[in-house]
Amino acid sequence: MTSTSPHPMYATPNHDEGARERYVREMMVHVQKDLLPGKRKIYDGMVKPSLTKKLGRTPKDRHEIRKAMEEVEYNLYWNALRRTTQEMMFDSIGESVERQLPDLLQRAQTMTKPNGRNRRSTLTLDPELPIPRYHTAVDIHCKPGGYHTELCADDIFAGAEYDRSYNLFAMGGSGPLNDDMGRSLARFTRERFPSLKPKRILEMGCTVGHSTLPYCDAFPQAEVYGIDVAAPCLRYAHARAEGLGYAVHWSQQNAEHTNFPDGHFDLIVSHILFHETSNTALRQIMKECHRLLGKGGAMVHFDAPQYEDMADPYDHTLGDWSTHYNAEPFWGTLHDQNLPAIMEKAGFAKESIYKAWTPSVFLEERPEFAKVARLGKFYVFGAQK
Numbered sequence: 001m002t003s004t005s006p007h008p009m010y011a012t013p014n015h016d017e018g019a020r021e022r023y024v025r026e027m028m029v030h031v032q033k034d035l036l037p038g039k040r041k042i043y044d045g046m047v048k049p050s051l052t053k054k055l056g057r058t059p060k061d062r063h064e065i066r067k068a069m070e071e072v073e074y075n076l077y078w079n080a081l082r083r084t085t086q087e088m089m090f091d092s093i094g095e096s097v098e099r100q101l102p103d104l105l106q107r108a109q110t111m112t113k114p115n116g117r118n119r120r121s122t123l124t125l126d127p128e129l130p131i132p133r134y135h136t137a138v139d140i141h142c143k144p145g146g147y148h149t150e151l152c153a154d155d156i157f158a159g160a161e162y163d164r165s166y167n168l169f170a171m172g173g174s175g176p177l178n179d180d181m182g183r184s185l186a187r188f189t190r191e192r193f194p195s196l197k198p199k200r201i202l203e204m205g206c207t208v209g210h211s212t213l214p215y216c217d218a219f220p221q222a223e224v225y226g227i228d229v230a231a232p233c234l235r236y237a238h239a240r241a242e243g244l245g246y247a248v249h250w251s252q253q254n255a256e257h258t259n260f261p262d263g264h265f266d267l268i269v270s271h272i273l274f275h276e277t278s279n280t281a282l283r284q285i286m287k288e289c290h291r292l293l294g295k296g297g298a299m300v301h302f303d304a305p306q307y308e309d310m311a312d313p314y315d316h317t318l319g320d321w322s323t324h325y326n327a328e329p330f331w332g333t334l335h336d337q338n339l340p341a342i343m344e345k346a347g348f349a350k351e352s353i354y355k356a357w358t359p360s361v362f363l364e365e366r367p368e369f370a371k372v373a374r375l376g377k378f379y380v381f382g383a384q385k
């Protein structure tokens with residue numbers, strides 16, 4: 001967990017805030033690493049045998065297993081603790097970021113103001129852009145106000161808070177710059193498409209640019225673009241990138257329908273975007289990727305694995321926990337989708353479509369974090385035009 005500042009825009013906690021954050025982190029580690037395996041033991045030892053007897057067959061899907069597990073007290077306590085730690089994370093970090101907001105706004109202004117050197121990044125906001133209902137209908141994963149809510153003029157709160165809370169949620173296992181997803185997928189892209197020399201790269205659903213910046217390092221000759229629907233996150237992304245010395249073109253756009261011309265990009269990537277959109281949006285975004293990619297261009301997406309790539313139906317209940325208890329309504333249904341069929345319908349040739357697992361770069365460098373990290377490998381899917 002990062003309580004020192006990894007970059008000039010970071011909302012560094014003071015002593016008491018840091019102590020509170022460390023407490024929440026220890027609770028999260030305890031819930032996730034010590035208590036979670038107990039659910040599995042109860043499922044294997046009690047719930048599965050009795051359900052099998054009752055049904056006359058082994059449980060077939062997450063719905064049957066979830067319903068049966070809802071009768072188990074240990075599981076209900078675990079649900080409550082997991083949900084509580086999620087809320088505590090946002091409560092503790094939100095307060096700390098709000099305390100620093102005037103200073104952070106000032107820093108963002110200084111960081112992004114033209115100052116004689118060439119401006120590196122650009123930011124284009126669209127105050128008229130409708131925020132999709134899948135974001136306004138819930139406070140996604142209990143993040144108060146979601147990614148898009150603005151507290152004041154030129155607000156960056158949602159972005160500054162995401163930077164801290166993602167670090168805590170990942171329990172430090174994504175690196176101090178929270179960039180493991182981007183670094184790991186950028187390496188995957190280079191290995192999978194060795195002849196691809198992208199001139200323009202787009203990250204869809206970039207939030208604060210954690211995963212965007214690694215593409216600047218991996219493909220230094222390319223222009224890198226990040227889009228998101230959330231203005232406070234994009235403003236923060238802009239200032240954060242400037243503070244770290246990166247050039248990215250940020251714009252507020254819906255990935256379902258962007259204003260880029262046909263064939264504008266050679267590489268389109270996303271990291272944990274789709275489970276936070278609707279199933280309709282997933283299909284629309286795939287079509288938009290097809291429109292935006294030039295011939296030979298590739299797309300590389302990371303999100304929840306399809307159930308057919310997870311052998312044990314008990315494992316299906318784990319991600320799906322967020323559907324029912326963590327305000328992430330499309331998590332379970334994303335697992336259900338037939339991604340190759342959706343990509344093919346969007347226009348991609350069947351033989352170019354792939355699904356793969358790729359390991360975490362950060363955990364290879366810092367194996368000691370494997371004990372706490374939520375993700376040791378990433379489920380990647382995409383196609384080449």
Ligand SMILES: C[S@@+](CC[C@H](N)C(=O)[O-])C[C@H]1O[C@@H](n2cnc3c(N)ncnc32)[C@H](O)[C@@H]1O
Pocket residue numbers: 132147148181182204205206207208209210211212227228229230233253254255256270271272273276277281
């Ligand atoms: C979990 S975050 C993505 C994290 C980020 N890619 C990273 O690697 O750190 C999901 C983001 O997708 C954005 N988003 C959701 N639906 C979108 C859409 N239709 N178009 C653009 N951005 C969208 C949200 O505003 C949010 O910032």
